[in-house]
Amino acid sequence: MKRFLIAGAMALALATTAQADGIKIGILMGFTGPIESLTTGIAGGAKIAIDEVNQAGQLGHIDVVEADTTCVDAGTATTSAERLVSSEQVVAIVGALCSGSTIASANGVAIPNGVVMVSPASTSPAITGLDDGGLIFRTAPSDARQGQVLAQVLSEKGINTVALSYTNDDYGKGFADAFQGAFEAAGGSVALSAGHENGKADYSAEVAALSATGADHLVVLGYLDQGGKGILEESIKSGAFSSFSGGDGMYGQSLIDALGDGISGMILTAPGGENEGAKMWQAIAGASGLDINGPFQGEAYDAAALILLAMAAGSPDRAGIAGAIMSVANAPGEKILPGQLGKALDIIAAGGDVDYQGASMVELNDAGDPPGAYLEYVMEGSSWKVVRAR
Known part of the structure; x- marks a missing residue:
């Protein structure tokens, strides 16, 4: 993807900040489906940024319009995006979350209509290569990197042979390929890599095939409210596995609430950091009443910002x-962190430059991707505990 800066648009910022009363921003996310327990918090992150700017007043009042993708239905994602773009006339979209939803709504709606989408959670490597005309961005890093991070974590813990179950969609396939490539390059062995579907009542056949490999450790790259949870649940019930790891799609309190001690010691990776911006975001989220119990909430604040x-x-x-x-999004300019959007708007209105870093240390490359940092988690007691930054 090529990125082009439009000089004429930039010149409008030299003297004053444009007023935007009546302007709408869309929030396109999986409010139902396999990550629904995460979506309210992610959408809440975006709304905190919009509320902050509305309270500052420099842009007038920005309205929010929400639409559901279901996360797993490309047709629904496209229809919802079409409603936002054509009926609601949004000027930009925060979203989508699941990678397949982003790819479908971008190709089918946003790109043809010249609408920017900034995803806080779509991590498939396939998004990097979209022919998007400079319209599709993300504040969550590609799973090309997360696969390497998870492989490194397991290798460091002496886990050398694994079975791998992934959600059979753009997110799962991309993540699984990246993980397997990195894990095998580090000397590990993937005894079986197999996709699973979401929404099934019974995952006994899938778990039996994974268990038959003789691997002691199961990597689950799925979703915490449907398929991924189902694979773990059957593994625990059958006794097939007791050692687990996963990625960002499995990170959330609802998984612990559902499976409890059965996933004690489970290892996860998810985008995040322990930098100044992340700490400021946590303080702002807490003051706003947002419960930080899942991934991508700070990234959603950044996407809206x-x-x-x-x-x-x-x-x-x-x-x-x-x-x-x-x-x-990039240097040069004064660095802007969470809670400083009003300050940023004043700088822009005065003709200055800003370098928004936010909660996730935003710095976008020519493909619209951030480099990304990760946190390693372990399930202890009744919560996910941070082990270290990666």
Whole structure:
């Protein structure tokens, strides 16, 4: 993907910040489906950024319109995106979450209509190569990197042979390929890599095949509210496995609430960090009443913040946002962290530059991807505990 800065749009920021009363931003996420327990918190992160800018007042009032993708139905994702773009006339979209939803809604709706999408959670490596005309961005890093991180974590713990179950979609396939490549390159062995479907009542056949390999450790790259949980649940019930690991799609309190001690010691990786921006985000989220119990909430704040600052630096319309988003996401400019959006708008209105770093230390490359940092977690007691930053 090629990124182009539109000089005319940038020039609009030289003297004053454009007013955007009546402008709508879409939030396109899986409010139902296999990650529904996470989505309210992720959407809440985006809304905190929008509320912050609305309270600051420099942009006028921004309205939010939500739409559901179900996470797993490309047709629903496309239909919901079409409603946001054509009926609601949103100027940009925060979302989607699941990679397949982002790819479908981007190709089918956003790209043809010149609408920026900034996903806080779509991590499939396939998104990097979209022919998007400079319209599709993300604040969550690609699973090309997360696969390497998870492989490194397991290798360091002396886990050398694993069975691998992944959700049979763009997210799961991309993550599984990245993990297997990195794990085998480090000397590990994947005894079986097999996809699973979401929404099934019985996963005994899938778990039996994984168990038959003789591997002692099961890697589950799925979703915590449906297929991934089902694989773990059957593994525990049958006694097939007792040692588990997974990725960001499995990270959330609902998995612990459902499976309890059965996943004690489970290892996870998910985007995140322990930098200044992450700490400021946690304070802001807590003050806003948002329960930080899952991934991508800070990334959603960042996704909305990038759109809002691009509206100010360019103009509050689709072309203006597309032309300015790379400039506010990257150096040069004054570094902006969570809670400083009003300050950023003042700088832009005065003709200055900002370098938005936010909760996830945003820095977008030419493909619209961030480099990304990760946290390693372990399930202890009744919660996910941070082991270390990666």
